[in-house]
Amino acid sequence: MAKAKIYSQYSIEAARLLGAQIKLGRKQRKWTETELASRASISRATLQKIEKGDMTCAIGSFFEVAILARVPLFEVDKSIMNLQIERINDKIALLPKTIHKSSKAVDDDF
Secondary structure, three states: OOOOOOOOHHHHHHHHHHHHHHHHHHHHOOOOHHHHHHHHOOOHHHHHHHHHOOOOOOHHHHHHHHHHOOOOOOOOOHHHHHHHHHHHHHHHHHOOOOOOOOOOOOOOOO
16 A cells, blocks of 8 residues: 655645636636636546645646646746746756765764
């Protein structure tokens, strides 16, 4: 039997917030659950889970439904978002490609 995943309270609340924003966006556009689910190529049951903030739903589904419901995720302007991605990738390039656990104990006894 698989062990249940435990999420932080912050993660749970963030998923609930995003789900509520998606539900609001859907209702403001006067779309039924079936209509939005169809647009996102997911089942109505999956959309219902997303709108409740269910942490077991795929993040890609969360993001796609949010975009369709016009819920801003990061930066609305694509050029700014692409610039942010480039900056982060530049920083990542300066860091080691792999992280290894130190095998030596740190001598911090002064």
